[in-house]
Amino acid sequence: MKKKVVLLDGNSIAYRAFFALPLLNNDKGIHTNAIYGFTMMLMRILEEEKPTHMLVAFDAGKTTFRHKTFSEYKGGRQKTPPELSEQFPFIRELLDAFHIKRYELENYEADDIIGTLAKEADSENVEVKVISGDRDLLQLVSETTKVSITRKGITEVEEYTPEALFEKYSLTAKQIIDMKGLMGDTSDNIPGVPGVGEKTAIKLLKEFETVENLYENLEGVSGKKLKEKLEANKEQALMSKELATINTTAPIAVHLHDIAYNGYEPADVVPIFQNLGFNSLLDKLDVKQEEQEPTALDELSFERAEEFNSDVLRTDSALIVEVQEDNYHGAAIQGFGIVNDTGCYFVPAELALKSEEFKAWLADENIAKSTFDAKRAIVALKWKGIELRGIDFDLLVAAYLLDPSDTDKDFRSVAKMKGAHTVQSDEEVYGKGAKRAVPAEEVLGDHIARKASVLYNVKQSFIEELKRNEQYELFTELELPLSRVLADMEYTGVKVDTGRLRGMGNELSAKLGHIEKDIHELAGEGFNINSPKQLGTVLFEKLNLPAMKKTKTGYSTSADVLEKLVDHHEIVEKILLYRQLGKLYSTYIEGLLKVVHENTSKIHTRFNQVLTQTGRLSSTEPNLQNIPIRLEEGRKIRQAFIPSEEGWVIFSADYSQIELRVLAHIARDQGLIDAFRHDMDIHTKTAMDVFDVANDEVTSNMRRQAKAVNFGIVYGISDYGLSQNLGITRKAAAEFIQKYLESFPGVKEYMDAIIQEAKQQGYVTTLLNRRRYIPEITSRNFNLRSFAERTAMNTPIQGSAADIIKKAMIVMFDRLQEEKVQARLLLQVHDELIFEVPKEEVEKMEKLVPEVMEHAIELMVPLKVDYSYGPTWYDAK
Template sequence: MGSQKSLLLIDGNSVAFRAFYAMHQVLDSFTNQDGLHTNAIYAFKNMLDIILKRFEPTHVLVAFDAGKTTFRTAQFADYKGGRSKTPPELTEQFPYIKELLHAYGIQTAELANYEADDIIGTLASQAEQDGFVVNIVTGDRDLTQLTTDKTTVNITVKGVNDTEAYTPEHVQEKLGLAPSQIVDLKGLMGDTSDNYPGVTKVGEKTALKLLTEFGSIEGVYENVDAMKKSKMKEHLIEDRDQAFMSKKLATILRDAPIETTLADITYEGPNIDTLIAFYQEMNFQNFLKQLNVTPEAVEPAENYQYTVLTLDNLETVQAIKTPVAFGVEMLTDNYHTADLIGFYIGAPDHWYVSDDVALLAEPVLKDWLEDASHPKAVFGVKRTQVAANRLGVHLAGVDFDLLLASYLLNTTNNSNDLGTVANLHEYQNVQTDEAVYGKGAKRAVPTEPALLYQHLVQKAAAIYHLQPQLEEQLKEHQQFDLFTDMELPLALVLAQMEITGIRVDASRLQQMGSEFSQTLKILEEKVYAEAGETFNINSPKQLGVILFEKMGLPVVKKTKTGYSTAVDVLEQLRKDAPIVQTILDYRQIAKIQSTYVEGLLKSIHQDNKVHTRYLQTLTQTGRLSSVDPNLQNIPVRLAEGRKIRQAFVPSHPDWQMFASDYSQIELRVLAHISGDANMQEAFKEDRDIHANTAMKIFGLNSADEVTPDMRRQAKATNFGIVYGISDYGLSQNIGISRQEAKRFIDAYFEQYPGVQQFMVDIVKKAREEGYVETLFHRRRYLPDIHAKNFNLRSFAERTAMNTPIQGSAADIIKVAMILMQQELKKANLQARMLLQVHDELIFEAPTEEIPILQKLVPSVMDSAVKLAVPLKVESGFGPTWYDIKK
């Protein structure tokens, strides 16, 4: 714009609201590592970029409201009184939006007793007199009154990215008024959003007609007596004071007492260092990339001393000092099948990299890697262990894992990307894999080898440099033992289980697939018969038409495209028509068919086994998750789901499957943690805990009086309490009234007062410390424990109650797994641990070793951790996983 001075004024509150609601659908996926919601900050930043580029201002200011009370509320107490409360998820973002603006080099202003509009009106007026071109950006059309030949008011439409420019001509064309008449229009018709009254029964149409004729409110009232008698005339006369007050309330000040001058708000661009720090705090990886933090801020590869290893220079690695960082690089997540594209090894005085992974099997490297006396730091010990094993290398001596350490310090830090994890710990000198390899179908090794080598060296350096920092933090958190004695050894146990795999009888699965196809055909025909016509059962749209239009079932929920036919909707309708249950049955069998029959068949490796991956750093409680394929979620409550387990068989003839599981481990952990004397006594005397609870909530004298249904309801109450369930939640779970559920919970707490005290104490602790811990100091942060939003706060409170219980139960089975692997080795058994399904361990063993396992496994599991109550283990065996009888 040359020498033309240009002022940009932004209505901060209005645009922040637009930004928040523009990205409201993704609210929960936009949080930083501290649990702060960041969707409005993110969208505000995008909007800021667009308007700065569009207007190229020389001066910028963002105005905010200082509070709810202003000189307008003093004139009219109900001014803006009808507005709903600002969502707490947005309120918490305002200070950070201001931080963002300051990092951008943009001034913000607010003025006690005045609104942001008054700051904008005043500065616009001053700027016009100083020869500026002024652009105002807002979502509030009230500001269009500020439009002049020098000031354009840009109203945000469709979220924040598009704006409609209001010039005096546009106002005239759109409203048939001059900008100065907008306050007269508001005075006559009032404003529902700002909650001031105007004249009774005068709407926009009437107000425009009056202003076209008389020019202003003053003009209307100068001529009111001459108007012919009408209801409107009566209302105008009666509401005269209201009309003038409303005009005054609508009028934006041009002379508010602000101290900020135009000289103060010169725009010179952002402070890049401040912006980088801010984006890191907010976890805005894309914005960091836009700033070229990656790759430009990464130390250039030539600054690292590194050697590219080949068969010819392999002997040079004997210069290697310990400890070292080591890693095997792969393009995709599944390290059992991913292409291995390179490796790195070394320390800061010298790094070695290569894109030839076969070199790792050469004696000079293999012997070194298998020597436990050489300490090695890695990112993801399990994936590194499995990848090395694929090359015939049995990696030993790993004493640090950056992935595991970062996860333990904060369980929300569960990215599997080294660049992302390093960023979380304020280490910038490494790119993300996506930045180097691309994503999706375009993911590939860089064509320029030096780019791969540079990335490998940067990864090695990141691991090496972050090790002391993270180890120190683990010690501060009292988590170093959890890291060295549980998570690291467990990773090695899991690696061995994954490498071993579990045999799947493909022919049995195919046979089941044929049976399920027949069942689906029968169910399909049944649905058509009940509907009276054929249609695509898998089309929610067609199904919706059949159920809600043709059959006239009550509509529970609508979607953008029609009627909802989700499971929860169908569950509510099953009593209304037999077709609904048939559809539910059809869907369940179809899901088992696609997920478990077809899915498992695709996952079988050449050795006739599936090799699941256990995600050790995914859940907030420390529980393991199984993927590729997921063997923890086979639906055992359904007969058809249970059948899938028939396909899991031992890998040798004359072997058996063997399983042991902890009985009611979470309730036993609760008894221990809460110290409740009654619950501890029940477990010590080996009483049926659910019957024990049933006696109390139903007021019975002996366990003999407890019916199966009473026990079921008591069981739901016992486990519900563990999850911090409400009376409403319990009533829904077991089909009783809310009052009855409340009575159950009250009776439960009367029986187990120590549990109630534990619940109160743990929530208090979470509020004070911001986190809760398991028995082993596994920590979970709860940023929403102070949320103003009731639902968010309640969920955080329930999480505080549940995490120490569920997390400690997960820790106990982890300890048992580590001990179990040691005992199998010590006893020189052929038996192998294959799977962990939450509270259960599954093995395969020669038939002659089964009696040994029947004694050994329970003895290891029930002595894994010493609690105030005994741990109880139940075992069984059989020719397939399905046939294990306990």
């Protein structure tokens, strides 16, 4: 087989990916945009190039042999953002999973590793492809070595052969080094000759070929000023050429035979993609869907319940309500499993759902039942007109509290936490995809009965561990009753005015058409606005706008780039608006209309209770917590959410700055505590302290910056993150953070103390004792450890805020019943609770809701709730 070597510049590609893609996080809070972009390029290279040999080279450190020549080499470069640094270990882990060799060498750069291997391949007449975002590597172009430079982030590459290189620059590969010697390179702090740019350098080299020859024939240079510049900077030019020269004889310990590539096993990559949340990339893996061999199981003795006697319907029973659909609203129930001290039973669905005795047993509050995923069971039965009460244990919720980082929460994986291996996965029993089907009753009954049997046997073990962790009260007093509240909210649903939603869609569609027409007129031509390539050509070539984030051979049209160009041309603002409105239309108009239930005209979202490590709730199908409200058109979508009955209103109540109040309490910072106790505007107070000004001297910009750092501190923000939020330099952002910590010393003490606590215990806790395990806190890897430290600082704050609103929901739900009001709790969105309320009960709710929410838990500072109401959710804000 003909050899083909692919050499990647790892640092360059990772940097390009990081700055080309918006900051992305997975469900564990790890930034993933660089990993994602890097992986996309990697998979495309493997598919298109089909290398027989492959290596990814990384820089080993900040100091190289070039620093001996010029100590300021690469000086002035900003520190790598921690949001990028934390991603490098995962990139290396991915390369290992893909079975791709990676290499770095102390005192040398990735370029030198690539150059040395390329020369070795060249000497053997082996085809080489070098891929980087750095044009320095163009000096390696030869008859056997092609160099591809990434354009527009990482989505496109420009390939250079000797012919293509000459066509572009009128230079040979070797002359690229001379060009760098003359023009320098600001990114590497190579000085070159001041005042000599790319065009002048190329012109000189076309005439004199090399820097050395140029200086030997300096009298032949036309132009007095240019000649003077060259003469004054001879040593600097020669040094710059030396700095720009790739070392192709580096003492590397890898050679071509060491980097042979034989492909990868998709199964090795799958767990990493799953951990990182790369679901779209999972679909691209060629994973063979092999028939799973049935799990070897011990024989289980169970009865098919024909009648409901006192043996079957007992208290202290394990109950499985088998519902296989992801969306369990109105879904079919496959059957029931019951285990108690008399035996193990399978109850067919058609038999159970017709039995009044069975339904009465399910609804009896005084008969204790254990289950798995109580919320799912309650909602599924409610759609059948059946109540499920008396649940005193939920295996799914218990497992979540014990290990919130484990996102694999199917029954079998949860059972394995306590060594129970006597149950198959649902996939093994029901099949997958097109082959999914309900099996014969004998197989179905065995599977459901086994689940009930495992549940019955592991219950006590889970309870004991919750007690050892001092989490049993969190389980029984918060999460278990919350599942009942969430089930009621899901089943109740929220009414949607589909006519109004369609009307908004028509308005948006028309507005998009007008904006598109305006953009085309401003551009002077028609083009596809959604095409970055066409858009870049229009903006940066035809309209000559400054390429704020231009790659070396292309343009970026990302939102952050366009936002910086708003003042340069009116077309930019219209493009940004076009994108925002387009997303609103597709995601929130068409998307919401798809999930309105045909029988109820309501949206029945599903709340995720066992997903996030902080304890926050999320929702799905649809995600009602992410309806954008920055644009008025986005806020207006809330107009479609209305009361389900005439003469009712939507009532909204939300906590004011709950996370900052929790921070004040946990950090015991007197400045924050006093501010909240005196009901001061906390952002104004922060601005006063940080800028050392009086209240009336705080400007709107000061308050804006203070607000950004207030909320940033809660999330462990870095100087890079704050600089991006405020549009200021990283140095200014770092100074701002430092001044904040000096102004609120209790916060600094808390941060230091919580990191030490996490290192000693391996976890941090919320005020109600929710745990988050942080094993990376003691990692030797600086980047992983830094991420873990930010997580340790943030989790007690965010998690405690989540616990507080959960507690408020439970108390609120009970109080609504005690007060015998008709008002209903509909939604929870971040720090906000949304109700539908009869107009005659509004006055009562104005007192009841703040009373409950503000006293859900007692802190050293008061909790504050703002409320409003109106005919729609929009009017209630």
